Amino acid sequence: MLFYDSASPAPNPRRVRIFLAEKQVRIPMVQVSIPKAEHKAAPFLAVNPYGQTPALAFDDGRVLTESVAICRYFEALHPEPPLFGHGAHNIAEVDMWTRRVELRLMTPLSLVWQHTHPWTARIVKPQYTEFGETQRPRVRAAMAEFDAALADTEWLDGVRYTIADIVLLTTIDFAAFVGIPIPDELEHLRAWHDRASGRPSAQA
Numbered sequence: 001m002l003f004y005d006s007a008s009p010a011p012n013p014r015r016v017r018i019f020l021a022e023k024q025v026r027i028p029m030v031q032v033s034i035p036k037a038e039h040k041a042a043p044f045l046a047v048n049p050y051g052q053t054p055a056l057a058f059d060d061g062r063v064l065t066e067s068v069a070i071c072r073y074f075e076a077l078h079p080e081p082p083l084f085g086h087g088a089h090n091i092a093e094v095d096m097w098t099r100r101v102e103l104r105l106m107t108p109l110s111l112v113w114q115h116t117h118p119w120t121a122r123i124v125k126p127q128y129t130e131f132g133e134t135q136r137p138r139v140r141a142a143m144a145e146f147d148a149a150l151a152d153t154e155w156l157d158g159v160r161y162t163i164a165d166i167v168l169l170t171t172i173d174f175a176a177f178v179g180i181p182i183p184d185e186l187e188h189l190r191a192w193h194d195r196a197s198g199r200p201s202a203q204a
Contacts, residue, residue: 003029003070004047004055009177010034011106011170012067013054014204018166019071021201023078040123068098071163083163090157097149097156097164104145106171108138113178139180143172147186154195161199169196 006013020027032038032053040051048055048065056064056073064070075084085091114124115132146168149156156164172182172193182190196202 001027001059002057003027004032004044004053004057005029006032006034006039006053009174010053011174012052014170014173015067015163015166016054016056016070017204018170018201019083019163020074021204022081022083022161022166022199023074025074025078035119037122068163068167071166075163081160083161083166085157085162090159093157094162094164097162098167101146101164101167101171105139105142105168105175108135108142109171109175109178109180111135112139112180113174117178136180139175140183143175143182143186143189146192147189150188150192154192161196165192165196169193169202 003016004013005017008014032044034053038044039053044053044055045051047057047063050065052065054065054067054070056070058064064073072084075082085094112132112135114120115127115135116129121127146156155161156168172189175181182193184190
């Protein structure tokens with residue numbers, strides 16, 4: 001087994017690193033440099049033709065991609081602590097929040113990243129800069145939604161730290177890198193971010 005990782009600010013590989021740290025699981029890892037475009041070079045494309053990290057390669061030649069799918073694999077192997085929820089309702093609730101982060105926050109953020117950031121200019125051709133800029137208000141609006149959701153709870157599912165919080169943390173930190181930090185007035189989201197960032201796993 002070999003995990004193809006990319007260093008921060010790449011949010012998706014970091015999801016898996018944080019997840020494994022919470023599980024106290026260690027696996028072999030190799031770095032794929034995004035600034036050097038190694039994820040688009042032939043050696044890595046042979047692992048993942050989509051040219052995206054992370055990827056988890058098995059000794060028999062199978063490969064898992066998509067960060068949450070990789071985390072689900074390790075959840076099945078190491079069910080404690082239950083980072084995908086516990087019981088039918090809570091599992092569904094954690095999945096709901098994870099999807100909301102990915103669809104409502106990460107989707108417009110990725111468009112800002114692809115169409116306005118100089119790092120992506122060599123890959124995304126053409127960049128539609130005006131369109132990318134129109135997505136910034138959508139990112140801030142989604143942040144406000146999560147701020148409201150966290151008004152009366154420490155974690156997104158209302159019970160404990162889960163994969164939904166991991167996905168939100170990595171997305172919020174990536175947004176700051178892209179140039180969209182948490183607005184000062186979103187006090188609940190900022191307090192949640194302090195709690196999540198204070199966990200040892202956040203340094204993974």
